Structures are given as C-alpha cells and as structure tokens.
Amino acid sequence: MLCVLLLTAVIVLCVTFTQERQQFISKNENLTNEREQLILKNTNLTNERKQSYRQMSVNGDNKLTAELVILTVEWTCYRSSFYYMSKENKTWTESRRYCTEKGADLIIINNREEKDFVHNTSGNAVFYIGLTDTDVEGSWKWVDESTLNSSFWASGEPNRGQGIVDEDCVVTVAVPKLPEWPNLVGWLDVACNDKFQWICEKRISQFILP
Ligand SMILES: [Ca+2]
Ligand SMILES: [Ca+2]
Structure with a gap:
C-alpha cells in the first residue's frame, strides 16, 4: 500500500515538474522571440537614421551639418557661443555682412565674462563689435536691437571723435595702441568706414535643428 502511495506521489511530482518545465521552455521561447523582434526593430531604426542622414547630404538640405563643418574651422567655442575672429580688415557694415552671411552676426558682449574672453583672446588686434548708435546719436544699441546694459568703454570714450568726426561704431582694444594713452583699453567709438x-x-541656440 505504501509503495502504491509513494509511486503515485512520484508520478504526480513528475507530471508537475514536466508541466513547469514545459511552461518554462515556452516562456523562454517567447522571450527569445521578443528579443529577436527588438533586435530587428533596432536594426530598422538604425537603417532609417542612416537613410535620413544620407538623404540630408544628398538633398543639400543639411544646413546644420554644413554650419557645423564651417564652425569647426577657424571658429572658437566659448560657453554658449561660437566666435570668429577675422584676420583681415573691413568697414563695420562689411564686417557685419560677413557674419550674417555665415548665419551669425557681429558679437554682442552680454557680460563681464564674455568681455574678458574677448580681451584675453584679442592680442594686439582691434576688433569691431556689434554695437552702434547710427540710428539715434548717443543711444547705443546691439545688432539684435537690444540696448546697452553692461558697458566696458575705455577711459574717455565714447568721445564722438572729439566732435571732429562722426563715430557711430565700436571697436574693442585689449592692448593699448598708443604709448601716450596707456589706459586706452576697452571699447572705443570709431568712424564706421x-x-x-x-x-x-x-549662439548655440541659433542653430536650426533638424
Ligand atoms: Ca554674446
Ligand atoms: Ca572715439
């Protein structure tokens, strides 16, 4: 009798185990299928992404890529902007046109940190910045139409050309150019021509993202 009971128990355990094993195998199969589907989906997405990059290059519609390529050559990144410091000389209007043709504009010096960055990278050069009072004499405005909040005029500037010439545009000077005026460091108003x-x-925020 005991033997029969034991045999029954063994059979029941065996059946349960076999069922569980079967369930486990089938669950494993499902997971493998799901994994394969995910891999396939990922491959499709990667292909789609590659395709859209390829299309961007083919269409010539890759403004962002083109801009980034231009900016990696000769432009410097500092905080949230890219900067181009020219080697040649132009009038203020011609300088501005050069910048706008590159999707940029003449520099707007927003704060002391940006002023220091310009000062430290200028060397002996004198650079035009995006500040002018061409519209209303004495009312200085940045190229984005904003008014001047933090100014870093050189001592005695703006001096309006001492009343002799009209000086409606602004340059930044890091190293004094004239030995007789050793303090002439900062912004100077000059004749725009x-x-x-x-x-x-x-600004990095100006990029047109696809
Ligand atoms: Ca700025
Ligand atoms: Ca001046």
Whole structure:
C-alpha cells in the first residue's frame, strides 16, 4: 500500500515538474522571440537614421551639418557661443555682412565674462563689435536691437571723435595702441568706414535643428 502511495506521489511530482518545465521552455521561447523582434526593430531604426542622414547630404538640405563643418574651422567655442575672429580688415557694415552671411552676426558682449574672453583672446588686434548708435546719436544699441546694459568703454570714450568726426561704431582694444594713452583699453567709438578686424558670434541656440 505504501509503495502504491509513494509511486503515485512520484508520478504526480513528475507530471508537475514536466508541466513547469514545459511552461518554462515556452516562456523562454517567447522571450527569445521578443528579443529577436527588438533586435530587428533596432536594426530598422538604425537603417532609417542612416537613410535620413544620407538623404540630408544628398538633398543639400543639411544646413546644420554644413554650419557645423564651417564652425569647426577657424571658429572658437566659448560657453554658449561660437566666435570668429577675422584676420583681415573691413568697414563695420562689411564686417557685419560677413557674419550674417555665415548665419551669425557681429558679437554682442552680454557680460563681464564674455568681455574678458574677448580681451584675453584679442592680442594686439582691434576688433569691431556689434554695437552702434547710427540710428539715434548717443543711444547705443546691439545688432539684435537690444540696448546697452553692461558697458566696458575705455577711459574717455565714447568721445564722438572729439566732435571732429562722426563715430557711430565700436571697436574693442585689449592692448593699448598708443604709448601716450596707456589706459586706452576697452571699447572705443570709431568712424564706421574705418577698417578693422571684427568678431562674429553665433549662439548655440541659433542653430536650426533638424
Ligand atoms: Ca554674446
Ligand atoms: Ca572715439
């Protein structure tokens, strides 16, 4: 009798185990299928992404890529902007046109940190910045139409050309150019038709993302 009971128990355990094993195998199969589907989906997405990059290059519609390529050459990144410091000289209007053609504009110096960055990278050069009072004499405005909040005029500037010439544009000087004026460091108003080097700025937020 005991033997029969034991045999029954063994059979029941065996059946239960076999069922569980079967369930486990089938669950494993499902997971393998799901995994394969996910791999396939991932491959499809990667292909789609590659395709869209390829399309961007083929269409010539890759403004962002083109801009980034331009900016990696000759432009410097500092905080949230890219800067271009020219080697040649142009008038203020010509300088500005150079920047706008690159999707940028003449630099707007928003704060002391940006002023220090320009000062430390200028060397002996004199650069045009995006500040002018061409519209209303004495009312200085940045190229984005914002008014001047933090100013870093050189001592005695703006001096409006000492009343002799109209000086509606602004340059930044890091190293005194004239030994007799050793303090002439900072911003100077100058005649817009004089030719100087210039700095373009493109804010990272200005990029057109695809
Ligand atoms: Ca700025
Ligand atoms: Ca001046």
